[in-house]
Amino acid sequence: MHKTSEDTAVSTNPAIVLDHVTKEFHLRHTHSMKETAMAWIKRKPIADDFQALNDVSFTINEGESVALLGLNGSGKSTSLKLVSGVLLPTNGQVLTRGRVAGLIEVGAGFHPDLSGRENVFLNAAILGMSHEETEARFDDIVAFSEIGQFIDTEVKHYSSGMFVRLAFAVAIHTEMDTLLVDEVLSVGDEPFQKKCFAKITELQQQGKTLMVVSHDLDSVKKVCQRGILLKQGQLIFDGPVEETISALRAG
Structure with a gap:
């Protein structure tokens, strides 16, 4: 065991392993039979492979907090979705230890016609929690x-702020070993953001593993000690988060 600068214990046991991972997507350029026929007549490609x-x-050990950095299209969100199991690699393998919870699309499992209470149980189940765990x-x-009396109101009547706060609260209270965070470090107003950072710090102190994607570099520096820099789908730097941010800014 060794300690980070924040004195949070980090294990030498891997929590996340990407082993020579390649992910390709098949992108269609046509949306109808007519467009496909016209493209064929004009000898234009109807699809491309995108890597x-x-x-x-790379390997992330238990208890580490790591930021995935890079410009749009560098492969950050794809990496998160591979780790969460939403996507499968084209080549290579992705290994994880324990239960992985993803703040990838906050509120994606919410149903507008259900109450806040019903959505808490629904979304918690989607995130892998049992009914008993959610009740507790x-x-x-x-x-x-901070939803209070509106917990039994249909969420379609919620403001966007109320919706995001409840969705984030469900996800952050999930029983997990590894937390994946994609661009949700700035949800809600400033007091709520401070509470979110405090909760994330609490999870880190409990030895949870954190993998973060965010363009908010100040937030990344608050919660991560290590950074991994991706560029056009390739890993080009892996080191202390400050050095990774410098490498990102240097292009």
């Missing part, structure tokens, strides 16, 4: 979200 990740390898955490989720 989002090209032979990427329900009061903490509602208190964290």
